[in-house]
Amino acid sequence: TWQGGAEMSKFRRKDPKALQADLWIQPGELAKGPKDGFYSKLLEVLEGMDFTGQVHRLCEVHYKAGTGVGGRPPTxxxxxxxxxxxxxxxxxxxxxxxxxxxADSLIIRRFLGYNLTEETPDHSSFTVFRKRLPDTVFQAAHEVVLEGLRAHGLLKGRHLGIDSSVIEANASLSGLVQRNTETSYWDYVKGLAGEAGVDVNDPAAVARFDRARKGRKTSNKEWCNPDDPDARVGRTKDGAWDMIHKPEHIVDLETGAIIAAEVRPGDAGDTADLYTRIIEAVELVEEMQGQDHAEGVSRVRSVTADKGYHNPQELGIIQNETGTRTVIGDASAASRKPANLGPEARQAVRRAARAVKSKSGKALLKKRGMH
Incomplete structure (x- = not known):
């Protein structure tokens, strides 16, 4: 055990206030961080697949227009x-x-190709970057990464899982305006309150009137928030009403590789155009594997999702177009009447039910829960 300050004086302490920068520093003397580790391996892989060169070729046409117009060079x-x-x-x-x-990590600086004496891009660079490039370039860059994953055995493409979530938008319900007139929600309510004889100069009275009025409904077709026009009124994960988005992704259940990802409207149903999104993902997997798409035949063996994605018509199209198993449970199984369905939809529901109950289907549902 330590016996007071006398023993502690044997150690040399670092006093931050006493630090003084050297007048001259050789570049080779600067700290560089560890040479091994995840980011070093990732950089090695990206260099091996000429990631930088491929990205430059994708983006070149979108940077030519800004050459020689002044300002700092683009990142x-x-x-x-x-x-x-x-x-x-x-x-x-x-x-x-x-x-x-x-900016803070030595190993990430090396991963990006920045010396310790160089300023890394700040947050505003992301805004400029996203505005400069169209969505097609981001999708093409994603496919470059997928090709790299395939080359290293990290894209199997045999079992896909789809899931969505809810995120709060950078907008609030208090900022809602009518789409046609741009009248704020509060002014709209005050107008109704005035017509009903409520004192519009009393905010509490107007709020009580708004809560109690009949037909009170905030429709996404009628209202929006100008700060984020793509946001929609909907329920968050905790059940509260707010402005939301709905991100969705399709993953390779064997490796965790993300095949496709998009941010959908917050009021969009999971089953809306489900077959379109699944077929596009299947075709992308086949393209990555060098396989031509043929109706009813695919490298993809199964598509797994939760019960919110169950729709008889959508399942039928997916099964017939791709030939894959749809491991998707039916939330309405107890009340559904098969006689009310067409032959193809009825068969699709039965196939999905068998897949969910099978041993392999249960294993796929468990894997999907991990992603």
């Missing part, structure tokens, strides 16, 4: 995509957080 698009990878891999949900992490 290398390959660096921006790598920073997005960092955000995804480390679960960082904001541009500011990603920028701070990249």
């Amino acid at each position: 290398d698009p390959a660096v921006m995509f790598k920073m997005m990878m960092v955000g995804f891999l480390e679960g960082i949900g904001s541009d500011r957080g990603i920028a701070a992490r990249c």
Whole structure:
């Protein structure tokens, strides 16, 4: 055990206030961080597949127009995509957080190709980057990554899982305006309250009137928030009403590789155009594996989802177009009357029910829950 301050004086302490920068520092003397580790291996893989070169070819046409117009040079698009990878891999949900992490880490600086003396891109670079490039470029870059995963055996494409979630939008219900007149919700309610004889100068009275009035409904067709026009009024995970988005992803259940991802409207049903999204994912997997799509025959053996994705007509199209098993439970199984369904829909429901009850189907549902 330590016996007072005398023993502690044997150790040299670091006093942050006493630190003084050297006048001259050789580049080779700067700290570089460990040479092995995840990001070093990832950089090695990306360099082996010429990730930077492929990204440059995808983005080149969108950067030519800005050449020679003044201002600082644009950030290398390959660096921006790598920073997005960092955000995804480390679960960082904001541009500011990603920028701070990249600036603060020696190993990530090396991954991005930045020396310790160089400034890494700040959060505003993400906004410029997203505005400059169309969605098709981001999709093409995603396919470049998928090809790399396939080359390293991380894209099997035999069993796909689909799931969606709910995220709160960067907008509030208090900022709603009518789509046609741009009248704010509060002004709209005050107008109704005035017609009903309520004192519009009393906010509490107007609020009570709004809560009690008949036909009170906030329709997404009629109302929006100008701060985020794509946001929709809907229920959050805790059951409260708010402005929301609905992100959805399709993954390879064997490896966890994300095949497709999109942010859907918050009021969109899971089953709406389900077959379109599934068939596009199946065709992408087949393209990555060098296989031509043929109706009723596919490399993809199964598609797994929760009961919210069950729709007899959609299941029938998926099964017939791709030939895959649909491991999707029926939330209305107890009340559903098969006689009310057409022959194809009835057969699709039976196939899905058998798949869910099978041993392999239960295993796939368990795997889907992990992603």
